[in-house]
Amino acid sequence: MKFVIKHEIRGRLRVHFVYKNMTFRQADILQYYLMGRENIISSQVFNRTNDAVICYSGDRQAVLDMLKRFSYEKVDVPEQYLENSGRQLNEYYKEKLINKIFMRYACRVVLPMPVKIALTSYSAFKYVLIGIKTLAKGKLEVPVLDATAISVSMIRGDINTAGSIMFLLGVGELLEEWTHKKSVGDLARSMSLNINKVWLKKDGTEIMVPAKDIKKGDIVVARMGEVVPFDGEVADGEAMINQASMTGEAVPVRKIKGNYVYAGTVVEEGEIGVIVKETSGSGKFDKIVYMIEESEKLKSSMEGKAEHLADKLVPYSLGGTILTYLLTRNATKAISILMVDYSCALKLAMPISVLAAIRQSNDYKITVKGGKFMEKMSVADTIVFDKTGTLTKAEPTVVDVVAFEDRSKDDLLRIAACLEEHFPHSMANAVVNAAKSRNLTHDEFHSKVEYIVAHGIATTINGKRAIIGSYHFVMEDEKCVIPDGKEELFKNLPPEYSHLYLAIENKLSAVILIEDPLREESVETIRELKKNGISKVVMMTGDSDRTAKAIAAQVGVDEYYSEVLPEDKAKFIESETEKGRCVIMIGDGINDSPALSKADVGIAISNGAQLARDIADITIDGEDLSQIVTLIKISKGLMKKIHRNYRSIVGINTALIILGACGLIQPATSALLHNSSTLAIGLSSMKDIEI
Incomplete structure (x- = not known):
């Protein structure tokens, strides 16, 4: 692409592209391309003058080379981005x-x-x-x-x-x-669907494919905690669907074969196969706009x-x-x-x-669903954090697999990944990513997967019941036992890691050790929250007391609660609001959803479970926890x-x-x-x- 530098200061360029008038579509493609580059801090494209203002970090020549390489034909831009960019509206x-x-x-x-x-x-x-x-x-x-x-x-x-x-x-x-x-x-636009891959049912098996490859008539699968990716008709299965984002209904709706479901709604319980009727995203965008304009929120x-x-x-x-x-x-x-x-x-x-404050929040990658939540943020005095994926990094990693039966660590990790990939959560993602990094393929070889909220996952493999989840679920609720002679190994599991338990036929098969490091910004975020009017900071987690205590001490929370269930978090928030406190809840998992709905302001992490994001009043980017402080300041x-x-x-x-x-x-x-x-x-x- 030919261009001329019209003005330049350190870290900022204004360039003029030398060709005929730039269309709205071309300007949007260029904007999308620029903002997708790592060294670009911000950019503005002016289609009237064929100019672009680019703020960058790092090497100037790298930015110039990037502009030279740019071509409209080579940039793969989601059609929904182009259809609803808002540039034409502003003009x-x-x-x-x-x-x-x-x-x-x-x-x-x-x-x-x-x-x-x-x-x-x-x-x-x-x-x-x-x-x-x-x-x-x-x-x-x-x-x-x-x-x-x-x-x-x-x-x-x-x-x-x-x-x-x-x-x-x-x-x-x-x-x-x-x-x-x-x-x-x-x-x-910030609330619109951003689905990259979906489960496609083909020839009796399920395969994960890019969403853009789905065609009208294909059957896609949506399970508990997942978003329905396309408008369509239920082909098989049964589920309770949360349609609040589309219809405002507070109570989930039962959907069975023959019923119609909408893209963007969330499966709260069950599993369905959906015959795709519409793959375009514009209908969803229009529905969201209508919902926002009509909502008293x-x-x-x-x-x-x-x-x-x-x-x-x-x-x-x-x-x-x-x-x-x-x-x-x-x-x-x-x-x-x-x-x-x-x-x-x-x-x-x-x-x-x-509305200007909501728009400004969106510039910081914070989605606020209504003005009243900003008003609540401005007077909030209590904040409750989930631990995993919130105070700790959203991408924990598998450190080791401790085997308790005569299978290789790779085989055990393969089984775990096969189960966990169906229910995205930070811990589940860690297992799936570990299998991927070791090139372990995990084709579907189990029966229907069942998700037990805040506990784990259960299924059947080759006629044998397999479960994976927390100690409470596997060892206490399911009464699984440690194989003979492995008691000492179990007793000496490293205490500094989180533990994920895999059992087959009521016998412990493996314990997956997961390192869940603290977010770098967590300590400073909590310190800043207290400076900005938050008098009580609480951490609640389903993890063990040993792990919770260590994290709580590091981040500086006022109180912490370990081994809690979803209803425990919700009850705690109810008790705090009854005392007259204004409570913010922040979490990322399906198990956080009851608490998010009970809080005065529910905040979800953008890369967490879809159900949490759908129920939450505000969504923040998963990369930076300090956005909560930014939102309080804006509020x-x-x-x-x-x-x-x-x-x-x-x-x-x-x-x-x-x-x-x-x-x-x-x-x-x-x-x-x-x-x-x-x-x-x-x-x-x-x-x-x-x-």
Whole structure:
């Protein structure tokens, strides 16, 4: 690709690509390519000018060589990314805003007065009609105030004031619509499916294949804790499906042969084979957008209060106008008050502030499903961590396999991987990755796999019952025994590692030793959480007390609980909320789901179980635990911004009302200052929060 360097400073390049105009699609392909490079920190592609701004780390020449190698045809970009990038949406609203401003001032300069009156009257009709319809419903709300202000200005022959009011109202509506759609689009994209591989049922066996290879009519398998990858019809099996992300239903729905299932829903219990009806991702994206726009989750209590207060203030604005006229008999002073209201700014600034904060969080790879969760984050005082895959690294590794029967370590690891690959979790991934690194193929040779939440997995291999899981599950619940003569070996298992137990026919076959190192950022994250208002940090894990105690001491939590079941975590959170504490729960596994749903704010790790992500209110990137601190800072900043907006709105509009009532400013000036301040506060609300 040919390009010219237009500007350069250390770590930053602005380049211009030398060819014909860049399309939206090409700009998105280039953006996707740049952000997929390890040494690129951030990038912006401008399709109008054929430019790109690139911030990088490391070798400058490596970046230039990368740009030279770039070709649109060679980049494999998911079609869903291109379909829903949001670039075209932004361009549409930019053009609409520019055209609106240009037409406003062009008409003022060029058009003769009779034409101006006709156009203004035509535009005013829309606002007056909305005001009348609002009154007809028995409501005295903001549209009535807007309609009255415009009507009075028109009756008095003040065309410029009426036009200014409508222009500024229109710009405010456009900015609100743009910000809302962009924020919703960003949020929907982050919530969209990101499935790379699926289980394909073919000739009676199951094989894992890339999702992009699936065609209409294929049968894919979805098990407990997994997401349904495509829209389709149940071919076999039975499952309880969590459809909350699609329909808002709180209770899982039973699905049997012949029932229809939707991509993005989650299997809570059971297993189904699905005949694929639709492989395109756009339908899922549209459904998510609809769900977000309809969901009351986008409303924080602050937004609700603002809207309620805005409507309550309308009668006072009208009453103040009438009272001023009765006292002064001065129509100009009365109309000056009518031109000012608190409602416009309150209704504009609060939702924009919240949606802008959600969008900013998304820039940090944090998905927030609604404004009320950010509000809860800002006042939270307790946080509960799961251990494995949360405080510890998301990719634990297998250190050794201790055999308790006459099989090789590789054979035992192969069996374990064959079972664990069906239920993705950090410990399961460790086993699967260990088998892969040793080139151990593990074709399906077992019967149906059953997942027992927070315990382990059970199946049948060559007619023999095989189980894998925790000590509690294998040795206590299932009453498995240690083979004769192996008691000393069992007693001397290294205590510094986590243990995964494999048993066949009620006899212990192997113990897999897994190293689960602490995340580098865990200690600093907990320290920062305490600095930012979290007074109680708790760790809860199903692991042994020995392991839990060691981790708790390293990270500096206030309390820890070991060998807990999913219901224990949920009960603990319930007890804390009953004490009046605001609780955050963070986890990554299926077993964390009950606790995530009970917490004031449930946070899931993005590379954890799909069920956890679906139930959670917020999802953070699995690479960096410190994002929780970032989110708290954004949430606290959002609340400060909202309170600052309240003070600004009340202060500015009160001053304008007083100036108008005293006759110090004319109605046109009052309207201009009011709408300008509303617009300024709205634009300010769109800015990112400093953290």
